[in-house]
Amino acid sequence: AQRVTQPEKLLSVFKGAPVELKCNYSYSGSPELFWYVQYSRQRLQLLLRHISRESIKGFTADLNKGETSFHLKKPFAQEEDSAMYYCALGGSGGSNYKLTFGKGTLLTVNP
């Protein structure tokens, strides 16, 4: 079974402060981890995928298989980062592939 836990429902920081959105997963196979972002009343957009090891909009995330975590980090938060962030786990490769989402963390960056 696939499971994603985002322990923080809400996270509020000030502009310029570091931010870390936590994500833990449970999966018996080889996981694929993603972060999606949803700005107010918009579609979900892919922010990061762990296999790319890239930085988007200053965000990074490292897959830690030992801790089964994929935390999202940004050293200096900006007001435009305010959004809902979802961690997602892809598994069961093949035609029955699906993404299992965490419950999301609403990030608010205050001026």
Added chain:
Amino acid sequence: DTAVSQTPKYLVTQMGNDKSIKCEQNLGHDTMYWYKQDSKKFLKIMFSYNNKELIINETVPNRFSPKSPDKAHLNLHINSLELGDSAVYFCASSVTGGAGNTIYFGEGSWLTVV
């Protein structure tokens, strides 16, 4: 040039009605999905189709019936709408449905049942 498009974007309807949400993707993907986002913003998969064939059905009530006339379209028909069906429904697509592929989402359809 929208990749995954859904219509309508907003839908308000009465209990007991039947309604459909249409979805089209122009990415050439062969797997399409429907996800439901409830009032608490929780996202859960409902269905996936691969080349017009139903692959995933996550214990969704029979009142929900997806239809895929071709691999670029996946429509969602809902019979006898209930108050609890109020949610945002997201259509999505990916290349093969296998690991390593990105899932792209539509803009969502806001359904309100009154």
